[in-house]
Amino acid sequence: MTTGYSAIPRKEDARFIRGLGTYVDDISLPGMLHGAILRSPYAHAVIRSVDVAAALAHPMVEAVLTGEDLAAQGLAWMPTLSGDVQAVLATDKVRFQGQEVAFVVARDRYSARDALALIDVDYEPLPPVIDARTALAPGAPVIRDDLPGKQDNHIFDWAAGDERATAAAFDDADVTVSCDMVYPRSHPAPLETCGMVADVDAVSGKLTLWSTSQAPHAHRTMYATVTGLPEHKIRIVSPDLGGGFGNKVPIYPGYLCAVVAAMQTGRPVKWMEDRSENLMSGSFARDYHMHGEIAATRDGKILALRARVLADHGAFNATAQPTKFPAGFFHIFTGSYDLRAAHCQVTGVYTSKAPGGVAYSCSFRVTEAVYLVERLVDMLARELGADPAELRMRNLLQPEQFPYTAPTGWQYDSGDYPRALRLALEMAGYDGLRAEQAERRERGEYMGIGLSFFTEGVGAGPREHMDILGLGMADGADLRVHPTGKAVLAISVQTQGQGHETTFAQLVAHELGLSPDDVDVVHGDTDRTPFGLGTYGSRSTPVSGAAAVVAARRVRDKARLVAAAMLEVAADDLEWADGAWRVRGDPEQARTIPEIAMAAHSSLALPDGVEGHLDASVVYNPPNLTFPFGAYICVTDVDPGTGEVKVRRFIAVDDCGVRINPMIVEGQVHRGLADGIGVALMQSIVFDSIGNCLGGSFMDYLLPTAMECPSWELGATVTPSPHHPVGAKGIGESATVGSPPAVVNSVIDALAPFDVKHADMPLTPANVWRAIQGRPVRPDLAVE
Amino acid sequence: MTVNGTEYVREVEPRLLLIHFLRDELRLTGSHWGCDTSNCGVCVVWLDETPVKSCTVLAAMADGHRVMTVEGLSRGQRLDPVQQGFAACHGLQCGFCTPGMMLTARWLLNRNPHPTAAEIREAISGQVCRCTGYENIVRSVLWASEAERAQSEGAQSEGAQ
Numbered sequence: 001m002t003t004g005y006s007a008i009p010r011k012e013d014a015r016f017i018r019g020l021g022t023y024v025d026d027i028s029l030p031g032m033l034h035g036a037i038l039r040s041p042y043a044h045a046v047i048r049s050v051d052v053a054a055a056l057a058h059p060m061v062e063a064v065l066t067g068e069d070l071a072a073q074g075l076a077w078m079p080t081l082s083g084d085v086q087a088v089l090a091t092d093k094v095r096f097q098g099q100e101v102a103f104v105v106a107r108d109r110y111s112a113r114d115a116l117a118l119i120d121v122d123y124e125p126l127p128p129v130i131d132a133r134t135a136l137a138p139g140a141p142v143i144r145d146d147l148p149g150k151q152d153n154h155i156f157d158w159a160a161g162d163e164r165a166t167a168a169a170f171d172d173a174d175v176t177v178s179c180d181m182v183y184p185r186s187h188p189a190p191l192e193t194c195g196m197v198a199d200v201d202a203v204s205g206k207l208t209l210w211s212t213s214q215a216p217h218a219h220r221t222m223y224a225t226v227t228g229l230p231e232h233k234i235r236i237v238s239p240d241l242g243g244g245f246g247n248k249v250p251i252y253p254g255y256l257c258a259v260v261a262a263m264q265t266g267r268p269v270k271w272m273e274d275r276s277e278n279l280m281s282g283s284f285a286r287d288y289h290m291h292g293e294i295a296a297t298r299d300g301k302i303l304a305l306r307a308r309v310l311a312d313h314g315a316f317n318a319t320a321q322p323t324k325f326p327a328g329f330f331h332i333f334t335g336s337y338d339l340r341a342a343h344c345q346v347t348g349v350y351t352s353k354a355p356g357g358v359a360y361s362c363s364f365r366v367t368e369a370v371y372l373v374e375r376l377v378d379m380l381a382r383e384l385g386a387d388p389a390e391l392r393m394r395n396l397l398q399p400e401q402f403p404y405t406a407p408t409g410w411q412y413d414s415g416d417y418p419r420a421l422r423l424a425l426e427m428a429g430y431d432g433l434r435a436e437q438a439e440r441r442e443r444g445e446y447m448g449i450g451l452s453f454f455t456e457g458v459g460a461g462p463r464e465h466m467d468i469l470g471l472g473m474a475d476g477a478d479l480r481v482h483p484t485g486k487a488v489l490a491i492s493v494q495t496q497g498q499g500h501e502t503t504f505a506q507l508v509a510h511e512l513g514l515s516p517d518d519v520d521v522v523h524g525d526t527d528r529t530p531f532g533l534g535t536y537g538s539r540s541t542p543v544s545g546a547a548a549v550v551a552a553r554r555v556r557d558k559a560r561l562v563a564a565a566m567l568e569v570a571a572d573d574l575e576w577a578d579g580a581w582r583v584r585g586d587p588e589q590a591r592t593i594p595e596i597a598m599a600a601h602s603s604l605a606l607p608d609g610v611e612g613h614l615d616a617s618v619v620y621n622p623p624n625l626t627f628p629f630g631a632y633i634c635v636t637d638v639d640p641g642t643g644e645v646k647v648r649r650f651i652a653v654d655d656c657g658v659r660i661n662p663m664i665v666e667g668q669v670h671r672g673l674a675d676g677i678g679v680a681l682m683q684s685i686v687f688d689s690i691g692n693c694l695g696g697s698f699m700d701y702l703l704p705t706a707m708e709c710p711s712w713e714l715g716a717t718v719t720p721s722p723h724h725p726v727g728a729k730g731i732g733e734s735a736t737v738g739s740p741p742a743v744v745n746s747v748i749d750a751l752a753p754f755d756v757k758h759a760d761m762p763l764t765p766a767n768v769w770r771a772i773q774g775r776p777v778r779p780d781l782a783v784e
Numbered sequence: 785m786t787v788n789g790t791e792y793v794r795e796v797e798p799r800l801l802l803i804h805f806l807r808d809e810l811r812l813t814g815s816h817w818g819c820d821t822s823n824c825g826v827c828v829v830w831l832d833e834t835p836v837k838s839c840t841v842l843a844a845m846a847d848g849h850r851v852m853t854v855e856g857l858s859r860g861q862r863l864d865p866v867q868q869g870f871a872a873c874h875g876l877q878c879g880f881c882t883p884g885m886m887l888t889a890r891w892l893l894n895r896n897p898h899p900t901a902a903e904i905r906e907a908i909s910g911q912v913c914r915c916t917g918y919e920n921i922v923r924s925v926l927w928a929s930e931a932e933r934a935q936s937e938g939a940q941s942e943g944a945q
Contacts, residue, residue: 009871016879017867019814019854023880026813109804110797191818191826191880191914242816242826242880243914275819497878497915663874670917671877698823698912706905706918 004510007663010502011516012240012495021240025272027197027210033062035258035271036112038102038119039281040094043128043352043691044141047090047101047121054118055104060111062265064119065103065257067091075260077146078226080318081250081468082326084155085146086355087316088253094123095143095315096354097693098280103257105269128352128691129153132289132312135349143315143350155317155348160331160408165341169304173295177379182760183368185287185312185353185685187279187695188360189703190496192242194282195272196255198262206233207262211255213238214248214494215534218471220526222251227259238524244496245736246359247283249320249536276696283320284353284685285360287312288330288368294376300386302337302395307344307372312351319357320536321364322466322473328358328365329457331408335373336417336455336629337395342407352691361675361736364537366456374452374741378748379757387434388451388745389425393418396453403722410457412627413729414719415655421453423715424631424653433635441753446638447648450746454632454738457625458730459542468533474621475539476530477547479508479555481614483601485594487514489551490522492532493544498732499664500540504548506660507726511552512559512593513579530617538628538730541660542721547620549725554616556593561610562600563591571607626721626729630654634676634742638750643769645681645747647708652739653715656731657724666714669735673712676739678704680747684762785846787812788856796843802836803827805843806853814854814883818912825911828884829853835888837910854883857890865928865935866890875924877915884911889925898929 015021052064067089070076077085090101102119106112127141134140135153144150170176197210207229213219216236224231241248258271273282289310295303311327313319321328327346334342358364377395381388396417397404404412433449440447463472478490489508493500505519522528532544556576563581564571567589574581581596583589591599593614600606600614635649650673659665682702685695695701720727740761747763748756751772759771760778767777785792787810794809806812806829818826820839827839830852857864866889869875876882885908892899892907899907904925905918913921 010874012879013871013876016876016882017863017870017886018858019812019883021814021879023813023816025807025817028808028811109808110799189914190878191824191912192816192878193818241878243878245914275821275824497876499877667874667877667916667920670919671915672917674914674917697821698819699821703824703912703914705909705912706922707909709918711901711922712917712919 005506005658005660007661008502008506008516010499011505012499012501023192023240023242024195024197024210024212029197029199029268032197032268032270033105033107033265034109034112035261035269036104036116037100037254037257037277038104038116039277040090040097040099040101042094042123042125043097044126044143045094045123046126047093048124049122050102051120052102055115058111058115058118060107061104061115062107063105063261065089065260070260075227075256078251078256079469080316081320082317084317086318088256092146096352097691098277098354100253103261105261105265130352130687130689130691132310132349132351135351143352153350155313155350156326157347158326159343159345161343162341162407163343166304166306166343169341170295170306173303174298175383176293176295177376177383178291178293179376179379179758180291181372181375181758183286183288183290183371184761186285186360186679186683187685187701188245188247188285189279189701190243190245190247193273193275193278194248194252194254196258197268197270198258199268200262200266202266206235207259208235208237209259210237210239212241212248214244214496214536216494216524216526217492217531218468218533219251221471223259226256236526238494241496245361246285246536248496249359250283250318252282275698279701280693280696281354283356283359284314285356285362286368290368290372292372292376294380296380300384300391300394303340305334305339305342305373305376307333309344309346311346311348312353313348313357314351314353314355316355317348318355320468321358322460322468324465325364329363330365330369332366332406332410332455332457333369333373334406334408335370336397336453338397338401339407353687361672361733363456363458363733363737364460367737370454370737371741375744375758378745382757389430392451392453393421396421411624412455413624413721413723415627415629416717416719417453417629420629420653420655420717421631423717424633424651427713427715428633428651446640446750448636448638448746448750450634450742450744450749452632452738452742452745455627455629456734456737457627458538458733459622459626460537460539461625462623463621471533473533474619475532475544475547476619477544477551478530478617479551479615481555481593481597483598485514485518485597487512487519488522489519489548490529491544491548492530493535493540494524495535498540498668499661503660503664504545507545507548508552511549511556514593538732541728542626542724542730543620543622545728546622546725547618550620551616551618554618555614558610559593559596559614561607562596565604565607566591566596566599623723626657626724628654628656628729628731628734630734630738632738632742634746636746636750638747638768640772643765643772645763645768647677647710647743649713650710651713652735653717654731654734655717655719656734657721657729658718658727660728665731668731669714670712672733672735673739674704674709675736676743677708680740680743680761680763682762682764785849785851787851788853798842798844800843802838802841802843802846806838812853812855816880816883823912825884826881828887828911830887830891835891854886857886864890865931866893866925868931869924869928873920873924873927875916875920881911881913885913885921889928892925893929893932897932899925901926
């Protein structure tokens, strides 16, 4: 029996390898109707009129919803996760290309789409704001004139760190380096798009929503708030999800339209996005225009960091992050280094683009922060003529500095950074690579070696600091042990492929001396699981995993009292060893959890205060975030004639504390590394000057395939988190966060002979070629 | 058309895509729909002996042909070695691309029982996975190749005895 933490195969695979997963689009109910959304072709336009008469006359159409219809029910606008409002169906204006204008409900999928073409919308186009750098210019078109008194496109200013101390450190510096860099707009693009089947029970009025949701409980509360329906009459089922990566955190207008349509028609309504809708209207990610500065002494001691950021939030401020932090956790941008001071300042602006912002495995903007600091450190190395590995090693936080309070206020829980970097350098054969690079340069070949070292803060979060729309970020877990010792754990987080059914079973099994096969994990159904905020920001293991462990330990403590009654000894005379409560000094006298569970449900006389049965219900409020870290090295070969980048090797050493299922952890890292290749080299949502989204299909928004990805070389160090019950940290986003700068640093390193100091992502062949030619790269806008 | 060995006769709209026919008409929901543009490959099924992207095949074009979907991969309760390999090597996470990946892998192994990692990568290069970074898919197919080699060697040595 395997009870420990080990690489056991996943329980969920049995259905997936047979093609028997159940995704939202697999759900078909009797009498179900199909919804489709009419979207704006303009990035900014007044809606003069919407004529749906011809669509309604279509023989297969059952209903058409417009913004006016929703407005009559008070549902034309909905709150966003950032305290803004977003149009469900446009009433006054459209504010980005792809915005929702009308919703057709028909008897089949194809007819719903046919009828979209029959809707006549009279638009009066307005000039859009496409380049975020012009959003605050005097006279810029005002996107959000729906907001009372709004006369500009400003959303927020936010700052962290000590501005004066940072300025002083810069004054003391021998060397400063600065750079403007763009983290371009990207998209998580899970292979399953977003969608819902909404069904209303005619008698009870109960609403059941099968939804692509990473956060079913938070969504239920939001639906209750928006629609005024009582929360206990809403059940959200998030079945198997075909990936999420952040895309399935927000509530989208299509969901609400499906709900309204189901209530209006009295029939189940299915709405599924198509790929273009997903890419053009769903949550984008990144879009940070950053100015970074780094200060150091001549001998390579980093003193301070400074950043000014312009954050393009699109037409509605709909980023999903803890309320107090409008720029997410960007202020972790001091990274893994021992600095004197740091200061960052972020300004958010509206533009004529899709809303979103925190939506792609970014750990609430740690991605942008890590990219900034890791690019700056590499640029500093170049300026100083230092080796980038040595410069990092010199400045990394040392193990004895933990817990470490960063200049911007974070308290890093644990780390042994030099050990991780040394392991990565050793695995890579770093010195050999540098020698090979020198040799190849002699031959006119352009090989790059890029490093990054990252620290993430994940597992939001302590409820006194972190909430989303007022909902504190604690998570529940309910554990029931049946009389025969088989257990059911109900959790509040939602797998999108991370393997919760296996990992969480292992967590409980380990605590109770059971086999993971004997622990069933229930998730994704608000009627069957305790409240919690869902899976994103790598929070499942740090928060919900901790809840599961605490629940299991409570069950074990209760089991001790029952075992004491069974063995007729004092509870203090029992110790937990080898999966059973044993009498100290007489370990053969023992009771296992299945034996105890049966007794706890029997007529055995229990000690005072022990209620019987073997259950526990826990709400876990994490005392801090967990801080996983890692050292990555990327080796590339660049063809100077075509600008093509080939990633030859990728070495990734991750430290996520204790690994519960190392196989699943490695799978998570593999995924994020592929993201790094994608984001650094090809994935970018680009717009033309009138706001046409040029990344609206997989023909234009390129994803890495098996040909672009090398065979990943993984290493691990284990520095347990001191505050997580089993010492685990989050791992779901580490590689997405840490890998892009390693790829970019590698390419820039390859291009050093051309004196290229920086080029923005995506480093497509065209952009690399432009960089070699000394021409500017504008990753966010189409070249016209 | 014949799907997984069963013959189906249906009257369909000329424009109906094969993927929608399989999913909505026959309720074979193991094949997925992902992009509409033949880029992602979550809809891959076999048309006769060849993997095709069923989002760009009309159902009517499959008239008179044999279609195999993921539901046809196992023989009763016995899983195909490819299916076993994907489970053994963590070749899947969310499972959405998995049916298409496995069907292409089966096709590859039928033609090339002992492919190299590079040959496997090339075979699946028209399909996208957002979860695995491909490494474990490659390992899964290699696992299946090895399992089949061991199986056939076992059968041969049994035959020799």
